[in-house]
Amino acid sequence: MFRVARIVIQQQVKCETIPIRSLKMSAVASAQAQVAEKPRAKGATQEDYSFVMNLFRGQIEARQVFPYPNVLNEEQRDTLQMLIDPCEKFFSEVNNPSKNDTIEKVDEPSLNGLWELGAFSLQVPQELGGLGLSNTQYARLVEIVGANDLGVGITLGAHQSIGFKGILLFGTPEQKAKYLPRVCNKEFAAFCLTEPSSGSDAGSIKTRAELSPDGKHFILNGSKIWISNGGMAEIMTVFAQTPVQDPKTGKTVDKVTAFIVERAFGGVTNGPPEKKMGIKCSNTAEVYYDNVKIPIENVLGGVGNGFKVAMNILNNGRFGMAAALSEKIAKMAMLHYVTESMAYMISGNMDSGSQHYHLEAAISKCFASEAAWYVCDEAIQIMGGMGFMKETGLERIMRDLRIFRIFEGTNDILRLFVALTGIQYAGAHLKELQNAFKHPTANLGLIFEEASKRVVRKVGLSSPPSMDQYVHNDLLQAASELAKSIDSFGESIEMVLIKYGKSIVNEQYILNRLANATFDIYSSAVALSRASAALRAGGESAQHERQMAEAWTLEATQRVAANLKIVSSGRNLDNFTKMSSIAKNVFKAEGVVQLNPLKL
Ligand code: MYA
Numbered sequence: 390m391f392r393v394a395r396i397v398i399q400q401q402v403k404c405e406t407i408p409i410r411s412l413k414m415s416a417v418a419s420a421q422a423q424v425a426e427k428p429r430a431k432g433a434t435q436e437d438y439s440f441v442m443n444l445f446r447g448q449i450e451a452r453q454v455f456p457y458p459n460v461l462n463e464e465q466r467d468t469l470q471m472l473i474d475p476c477e478k479f480f481s482e483v484n485n486p487s488k489n490d491t492i493e494k495v496d497e498p499s500l501n502g503l504w505e506l507g508a509f510s511l512q513v514p515q516e517l518g519g520l521g522l523s524n525t526q527y528a529r530l531v532e533i534v535g536a537n538d539l540g541v542g543i544t545l546g547a548h549q550s551i552g553f554k555g556i557l558l559f560g561t562p563e564q565k566a567k568y569l570p571r572v573c574n575k576e577f578a579a580f581c582l583t584e585p586s587s588g589s590d591a592g593s594i595k596t597r598a599e600l601s602p603d604g605k606h607f608i609l610n611g612s613k614i615w616i617s618n619g620g621m622a623e624i625m626t627v628f629a630q631t632p633v634q635d636p637k638t639g640k641t642v643d644k645v646t647a648f649i650v651e652r653a654f655g656g657v658t659n660g661p662p663e664k665k666m667g668i669k670c671s672n673t674a675e676v677y678y679d680n681v682k683i684p685i686e687n688v689l690g691g692v693g694n695g696f697k698v699a700m701n702i703l704n705n706g707r708f709g710m711a712a713a714l715s716e717k718i719a720k721m722a723m724l725h726y727v728t729e730s731m732a733y734m735i736s737g738n739m740d741s742g743s744q745h746y747h748l749e750a751a752i753s754k755c756f757a758s759e760a761a762w763y764v765c766d767e768a769i770q771i772m773g774g775m776g777f778m779k780e781t782g783l784e785r786i787m788r789d790l791r792i793f794r795i796f797e798g799t800n801d802i803l804r805l806f807v808a809l810t811g812i813q814y815a816g817a818h819l820k821e822l823q824n825a826f827k828h829p830t831a832n833l834g835l836i837f838e839e840a841s842k843r844v845v846r847k848v849g850l851s852s853p854p855s856m857d858q859y860v861h862n863d864l865l866q867a868a869s870e871l872a873k874s875i876d877s878f879g880e881s882i883e884m885v886l887i888k889y890g891k892s893i894v895n896e897q898y899i900l901n902r903l904a905n906a907t908f909d910i911y912s913s914a915v916a917l918s919r920a921s922a923a924l925r926a927g928g929e930s931a932q933h934e935r936q937m938a939e940a941w942t943l944e945a946t947q948r949v950a951a952n953l954k955i956v957s958s959g960r961n962l963d964n965f966t967k968m969s970s971i972a973k974n975v976f977k978a979e980g981v982v983q984l985n986p987l988k989l
Contacts, residue, residue, distance in 0.1 A: 437814065439745040441752065441911050445811035446818055447879015448854060449872065453745070454914050455859035457730075457922035458737025460525050469526045472506075476530055479506060480537035489540055489670035490785050493662065499541070508534070509548050510573035512557060517565060518573035524736035528712035532732075535713030539789035540670035542713050547617030547671065550706040551797075552578030555626040555647055558705065559690035559698055568624055568649060579622035581613040581650075581676055582699055589802040591628075592645060592696050596678065598629040600685075607631065607648065607688070609656075609681040615796075619674035620659045625650045626689065626702070627678070633693040645695035649687040656681040667788030704747040707797055708735040711753035721767065724760040726937045727912045730919040731756060748810060751803040752908050758793035758800065765790055804904035805897065811907065812893060815882050856914075861921040863935055867942040871913050874949040878906055881953045898965040902952040909945035909952075916941045 437443065443450035461469065484499040495503075503509060511527050513519020522530070534542045553572045556564055572578045587593045596611025609629055613619070631646040650657065660675035690698040711732035715725055731753040738746050765787045769776030776783050794800045854875055856868040881903070889896055920938035923931040955961045974982050 437745050438743065439748055440914060441748040441807065441907055442745065442811055442814050444875055444878055444907060444910055445815035445882050447876055447882070449856060449875060451856070451859050453738045453743060453749075454734065454918050455856075455921070457918040458525075458734060458741065459922070460523065460737045460740040465523060465526060468522075469529055472520070472522075472526075472530060473533065475506060476508070476533050479503075480533065484538055484541060486538035486540065486670075487782065487785065489538060493669045494672070495541055495544055495670045500544075503541070503545065504575055507573075508545055510569075511549060513549075513569045513573050514565075517569040519569065524708070524739040525733060528709070528732050528736040531709055531712040532715055532729075535715070538670070539713065539786070539793075540668040543617055543668045543671035546706070546709055546713070547580065548572065548578050548622075550709045551580035551702050552618060552622065552626065553624065554580075554702045554705055555689050555698055556649060558701060559647070560649075561686075563686070564649060564689070572624060576623040577618050577621040578624045578626070579616050579618040579676070580702065581616050581619070581625050581627040583613060583615050584611070585614055589799055591699055594628055594630060594645065596627070596629040597643075598631050598646060598648065598683065600631075601682070604685070606682045606684055607646075609648065609650065609678045609683055612675060612677045614675050615663065615673055616659075616676050618672055619676045620662055620672045622676075623652050625652070625657075625676070628695050628699055631692055631695075644693035645699070646692050647689040647695040647698040648683050649689055650678070650681060650683055654681050654683060665792075667785070667791050669788075700747070703797055704750045705739075707750040707754035708732060708739070708746075710793055710797060711757035712736070713757075715757065721760070721764040723937050723941050724764055726919075726934070727916050727941055728753075728757045728760050730915045731912065734915050734918070748807050748907075749911065751798065751807050752911055754797060755794075755800040755803050756908055756912060758790070762787075762790050762794065805900050807907055808900040808904040809894065812882060812886065812903075815879075816886050819883070819886055856917070859921070860917050861924040861935075863924055864917050864921055864938060867913075867939045868917055870946045871910065871917065871942055874906075874910055874913075874946045877953055878903075878910060878949065881906075881956055884957060896965075898968070899956050902956050906949045906952045909949045913938075913942040913945045 438450055438452050440450050440452075440454045479502055483502045485496070489495050489499065507520045508530070510519035511522045511530060512524075513521065515521040531542065531546075534545060549572070553568065556568050556572075560568070582591055582594070584594050584596060586595060594611075596609070596613065598607040598609045600606070601608055607629075609627065611629060613627070616622075616625075627648045627650045628645050629648065630643040632641045633644040633646075634640070635642050656679040658677045658679070660677075663673040665673060689695075711728055715729040715732055731749075735746055735749050735753055738749070765783060769783050769787065772781060772783065775781055779785070798806070854872050856872050857865055860868040885893060885896075885899065885903070889899075893899070916938040920931075920934040923934040
């Protein structure tokens with residue numbers, strides 16, 4: 390197993406480079422079908438229930454998508470209803486998004502009202518002072534918040550979606566008992582990861598924490614930027630490099646560790662609130678750590694495990710964005726339907742205890758932020774000049790929305806993340822198959838299974854993977870189109886693996902198209918699942934939902950076909966090379982290369 394060290398993603402348009410630390414392609418089969426001698430890559434071929442992950446093998450893993458999750462029991466529904474009413478009342482009677490935007494903070498009565506409602510502690514267990522809500526209940530309330538004031542949403546989200554989420558997910562019983570009651574009671578929390586030289590490349594942070602000579606504290610030094618709630622937080626989840634001894638080599642290496650840091654420890658200061666384009670009422674600030682003494686019991690999730698802690702918090706938080714953005718797009722019914730369906734599917738998966746949703750959460754974050762942007766822009770267009778005026782409120786929503794395509798992982802990085810993670814998974818299986826051929830007698834079962842799949846496909850007798858058993862009869866045709874797309878997608882991945890091997894990490898044009906195809910397939914499956922549930926239940930909107938799911942799937946599968954064609958067409962690949970050369974020229978010239986037509 391080996392790590393592909395840094396790759397540099399050159400963003401042509403922004404003329405900016407984003408380094409990603411070791412996007413791992415350890416298990417990707419090479420073009421020459423080199424078969425590593427080592428045993429199976431760590432965890433790589435373990436069964437994964439993620440629908441999206443299995444798409445990369447051209448397979449339908451239906452468990453998390455069909456049937457559409459319905460995870461709330463009667464009691465949870467009643468509790469939720471009891472919370473929805475005051476929440477909606479609060480936003481219509483107390484909170485004023487336009488005022489918050491103008492004064493660039495959440496006004497005092499609204500902030501107090503939110504604390505009183507328990508809006509800052511939705512998922513903290515009741516015995517520790519919170520409301521103890523499930524992810525699905527949380528998603529419903531976040532939907533209301535997002536529909537009313539995205540800036541307030543970020544204040545709430547930075548606190549609980551990521552700020553203290555690490556304590557909920559990884560905290561020891563003592564850490565939970567000490568800190569969770571406090572974050573329910575007017576002490577703000579923040580998630581402190583990003584640094585000036587480390588945004589997307591989360592593993593390359595420079596902030597350091599060293600053990601004190603007496604072994605009782607870590608001493609933290611460094612700084613963080615763009616920290617939501619950074620100017621107000623008393624309790625912070627801070628990520629820092631710590632020296633850790635590698636058990637295999639005995640050498641000391643730097644590894645990221647997560648810490649619970651209190652402002653009261655001393656040495657924690659912050660900069661002024663940043664001036665931003667949108668979500669102005671939320672506080673964003675730099676935070677500085679100067680010899681902060683952190684008791685060793687405040688390590689969160691174990692020394693050296695901080696990167697995983699950060700990723701899991703972000704996985705958890707990303708779906709919250711999909712929930713927060715669905716309501717803004719009511720006019721664009723299909724996008725709204727699909728976004729909302731994704732948000733509640735993922736919250737349902739999480740509530741059922743799934744650990745296999747990190748790709749889906751990343752997709753939902755990208756999908757929701759782009760859908761909401763598109764719809765807001767269209768709404769402004771439809772309203773013409775009025776849409777451009779402040780009083781309609783759309784310009785604020787557009788400003789507020791812009792950041793959602795950037796934070797919690799930029800959509801560009803998350804696309805690469807989805808494509809590369811899926812390819813790695815598919816590659817590991819391909820490698821396993823290659824290994825099996827080395828000892829055919831011992832692996833006859835696996836070989837026959839794979840071979841028969843491939844041969845049947847090649848001679849055209851194949852049925853592509855089928856979804857018929859999962860969808861309502863009225864949706865069979867759409868499901869069959871989608872199944873064909875999944876089959877073609879799996880074939881394309883195999884082709885890409887064989888053609889590029891591990892150098893696929895450098896083929897960002899291809900990775901982007903594959904990610905887009907994944908988004909279209911997953912979103913269609915989610916829509917078909919929800920519409921099937923609606924048809925089976927026979928509610929009033931069932932036929933409307935059927936139409937939306939069918940229309941969406943048709944458009945989406947056409948886009949998948951177009952993207953897969955681009956990935957395999959020589960002409961397009963040639964064009965990618967040209968575009969890459971254009972970008973290099975622009976970099977070199979540090980701007981526009983040619984003179985204007987007047988040459989003046
Ligand atoms: S907060 C800051 C946001 N920052 C980011 O999102 C950082 C983005 N970067 C990344 O996500 C990663 O660095 C990427 C990979 C993806 C680029 N789940 O070598 P690797 C494992 C589980 O590939 P890298 C903000 O914006 C991987 O398997 N595991 O990693 C404020 C491997 O494990 P192993 C994962 O190339 C927002 C290991 O890690 C994941 O360095 C405010 C290393 O992998 C994953 N996802 O990076 C929002 N990724 O070694 C407010 C990797 O065992 C909230 N791994 O094989 C708003 C909410 C809405 C409103 C709410 C209202 C109430």
